[in-house]
Each structure stands twice: as C-alpha cells, then as structure tokens.
Amino acid sequence: MNIEIPCPTCREHGRTSMIMIEPELLLHGAHFSCPLCHSSVALAVKSYPLYQQSLEKYTHYQMLTQGLKTEGEHPKLNRR
Ligand SMILES: [Zn+2]
Incomplete structure (x- = not known):
C-alpha cells in the first residue's frame, strides 16, 4: 500500500x-x-501513536470492505 x-x-x-x-x-x-x-x-516521533491508530483503523476498514465484497449479496448483519 x-x-x-x-x-x-x-x-x-x-x-x-x-x-x-x-x-x-x-x-x-x-x-x-x-x-x-x-x-x-x-x-515525527510524537505523531507515532496517532498515526498507528489511524493506520490500524484504515487496515480494519479495508478488511471490512474486502469482507463485504466476498459476502456479495448475503452480508452478515452482526458485523463489528
Ligand atoms: Zn521536492
């Protein structure tokens, strides 16, 4: 990426x-x-924690999107 x-x-x-x-x-x-x-x-060193958080959220979001594509027309409803 x-x-x-x-x-x-x-x-x-x-x-x-x-x-x-x-x-x-x-x-x-x-x-x-x-x-x-x-x-x-x-x-910048002081930006590390925030940056890491954002990157994790972004990666998580990418996985969710990927999951939706895979599930197609039958998405699971109790997604977290
Ligand atoms: Zn330049």
Missing part, C-alpha cells in the same frame, strides 16, 4: 513533485525522499 504526497519543499518553490510513501515503513522510522529536490520526509 503506497501513498503519494506533494513535496512541501518543491511546492514552496512553485514546482510540483510527489513523494512516494509506504505507510507501514513510516512507523519503522523510514525516510522517504523527493525525487526532484531530495528533501526527505519522516514521521
């Missing part, structure tokens, strides 16, 4: 460049850099 964010440094200089990020790797302290200006982004 990759996401792209616009590079803030490039945007300041009126350019557009996207930085590819792998959310799971961010949690492990990975840095991702802009292919154009080589600025790197990483997760």
Whole structure:
C-alpha cells in the first residue's frame, strides 16, 4: 500500500513533485525522499501513536470492505 504526497519543499518553490510513501515503513522510522529536490520526509516521533491508530483503523476498514465484497449479496448483519 503506497501513498503519494506533494513535496512541501518543491511546492514552496512553485514546482510540483510527489513523494512516494509506504505507510507501514513510516512507523519503522523510514525516510522517504523527493525525487526532484531530495528533501526527505519522516514521521515525527510524537505523531507515532496517532498515526498507528489511524493506520490500524484504515487496515480494519479495508478488511471490512474486502469482507463485504466476498459476502456479495448475503452480508452478515452482526458485523463489528
Ligand atoms: Zn521536492
């Protein structure tokens, strides 16, 4: 699961460049850099708990969606 964010440094200089990020790797302290200006982004340590929570919710939501697709026209009603 990759996401792209616009590079803030490039945007300041009126350019557009996207930085590819792998959310799971961010949690492990990975840095991702802009292919154009080589600025790197990483997760601030204080954002870790919130980020991890959000990522878990998102993953959970993805699983629910996947489940709905699998169940097709006979979804289970007591879903949690
Ligand atoms: Zn850049």
